[in-house]
Amino acid sequence: MKLFMKAPAKINLSLDVLHKRPDGYHEVKMVMTTVDLADRIELIEGTSDQIVLTSQHQFVPNDERNLAFRAAKLLKERFSIQEGVHIVLHKRIPVAAGLAGGSSDAAAVLRGLNRLWKLKLSLSELAELGAEIGSDVSFCVHGGTALATGRGEVITPLPPPPSCWVVLAKPVIGVSTGDVYGKLQIDRIKHPDVEGMMDALYRQDYDQICALLGNVLEPVTMSMYPQVALIKEQMQRFGADAVLMSGSGPTVYALVQHESRMHRLYNGLRGFCDQVYTIRMDGEPHLT
Template identity: 65%
Template sequence: MKIFEKAPAKINLSLDVLHKRPDGYHEVEMVMTMVDLADRIEMQELSRDTIIISSQAGYIPLDEKNLAFQAARLIKDRYDVKQGVYIHLDKKIPVAAGLAGGSSDAAATLRGLNRLWNLNIPMEELQVLGAELGSDVPFCVTGGTAVARGRGEKLEPIVSPPQCWVVLAKPPINVSTSEIYGKLNAREIKNHPSTENVMKAIREKQFDQLCGNLGNVLEEVTLDLYPEVRQLKDCMQRLGADGVLMSGSGPTVFGLVSKEAKVPRIYNGLRGFCKDVYAVRMLT
């Protein structure tokens, strides 16, 4: 049997860091949602007890370093599954972009193998498993819109943001999440975003309020290290996006746009600046 799962990209509408924890992770408070840019994961049963990964993308690991491989191995070990699986990753989400592409692939693999092997694992249990693979994986298991706390695994689902266009642009640089968190001094953060205001704007479907309250404390680090990310933000603002923010640890910058008529100008303007530009809808 062969099945398919969609693995959408996430954006952080707000990202606050409260403090650094004794285990080395950072205590976060983030409002996260999914956008309509997705990898497509194909999973096919194998009678042989093995996990095989392939992808059209030449720039991701295809061995045990791949997060989909790790998800499959985890589920096989934990539920004592003797069958194997062939997993093909049709990558559309740019890699190491702050869009959780690898995490979403891992989450989609957990959901898919749960179906393929009739394991009937409840979603909450899949989220707990996902947390072993990465901080963003539990959110990606269920998707939607949520406030994530802890190191990202404590989730409070909330209603969807007001519908709008999301223009994403990734400059041609690779950013390491652990390096960015490592360079953040949690005691000296200058501007904490208000998670409460972002939640209120979403609850009341106030698009302008949402745009006015976007905030990400990791920008302080990434924008200093990579001036091209700041230039990209300025460029998106100049082109008329209603709200502009870096997603996660970067380097992708997203712009929220309410009027469809404004999207082509922003998209075309950014294409002059970098190759990886996408105009997508917020997933509701």
């Protein structure tokens, strides 16, 4: 038997950090939504009881460093599964980009193996398991649009944003989330209006969503990597409705409603950034 799963990327509409927790993580308050850029995952019943992971991407590990591998191992061990699985990752989401590609792959493996191995777990139960793998995995299990609190594992669904174009641009650098959080000075943070963003989503107020985009990690990453700030400036210059860095970066995204402006942004960015994508908002949750 073979299953195909979609693993969509996410962007942060709002990302706030409240304080450092006793467990070493940071207490966060984030509004995230999925976009129509996705990895594709094949789950193939194994002929042995081993977990095998393959990918055509040279920078994707095929062992326990990979969150998708760890997701399969967690389910296999937790529920004493005697079967194996071959996981084939078809990567489209940029690696180490602030788009939760690895977390979304892990979430897709959890959802897919739940079906393949007939575990009959709910999405909430899968999300709880996902929290053991990584902070963004719980959100990615549910997908859609949500408020994420705690260290990112407490998920409250929200309405999807109004339909618009999203232009993503990733410079040729990888950013360590740990390094960015390590340089964050919490006492100097200008906190974004997360409640206002949630209200704007409920009211489907595109202009207000654009006005309230905020990410407390953005200044930190930009101070470490000036090319991230340059991309944001270029997007603003080419007429984006709003621009923000996603996660800990380095990917920056622009929101635009008009297709002609989307093409202008894309063409302008292609001049100095290799990885540029024009996609649509997704924002709809997974049903199973």
